[in-house]
Each structure stands twice: as C-alpha cells, then as structure tokens.
C-alpha cells in the first residue's frame with residue numbers, strides 16, 4: 297500500500313503534462329461593440345501556433361448599420377490611414393474595397409447582429425505592427441486597435 301501514493305502523484309503529473317500538450321492556444325477573440333462608437337478590445341495578440349485566427353464581432357446596440365455600422369478591418373499599421381481614407385467613400389460596398397493592403401475584414405453589421413471572420417495566420421510577420429479598425433465613416437478614431445504576432 298505504501299507505493300500507491302507515489303503512483304497516483306505520478307499519474308496526476310502525467311495527466312497534467314498531456315493536458316498541457318493538448319491545450320491549444322486561444323485562436324479566437326470576441327469583440328463587443330455598441331451604439332456609442334465603442335468596442336471593448338484595443339489590443340490583440342495572435343499566437344503563431346494558430347493556423348487560423350477568428351474574430352467574433354458582436355454589436356450589442358440597437359441602431360441600424362446605416363447609422364451605426366461596425367466592421368473589423370485589418371491592415372499593416374503603416375497602411376491604416378491610406379486604406380481608411382479610401383474605403384470611407386465605398387458606401388455601396390459597406391466601406392470596403394478590393395485594396396490588397398486589406399489583410400482581412402468582416403462584413404458590416406448593425407445593432408443586435410454578430411459576424412465572424414477567420415484569416416490565415418501565416419500572412420502575418422513577427423515584428424510587424426498591424427492595426428484593425430472599423431471603417432464606417434468617422435469611427436476609426438474611437439474604434440481601432442493593434443494586433444501582433446507572438447510566440
């Protein structure tokens with residue numbers, strides 16, 4: 297009987313080790329936005345062990361997307377201003393154009409709606425600063441954040 301305790305301790309440690317190996321990194325972020333031109337996330341770290349990264353964008357407000365639309369647009373930091381200035385004219389296509397500097401984007405949603413976007417992590421480079429923002433006119437000032445690839 298004296299041997300049982302070490303065996304159990306060993307078993308617990310083994311299970312713990314297996315859990316650590318299996319536990320996947322968090323490859324999803326959920327962002328809540330509202331009618332006050334606000335979202336609750338201004339910094340996202342993407343683990344390079346993720347194959348795909350997923351953004352869930354939720355609009356907790358009530359206003360229509362025509363007056364309080366939100367989307368999630370990802371560019372390199374240095375491309376953000378140019379891209380944002382150009383897409384603001386694209387009302388017909390919900391403030392998105394086919395600029396290749398847009399790495400990923402969600403669709404535009406209004407109050408009570410949610411949307412999900414996934415993009416391939418191998419498009420990102422470590423050491424590069426990325427930015428994300430809402431491209432609805434005049435929202436970028438209040439709805440933006442930084443994103444980077446980490447170990």
Ligand code: ZN
Pocket residue numbers: 333364365366367430431432435439
């Ligand atoms: Zn917005």
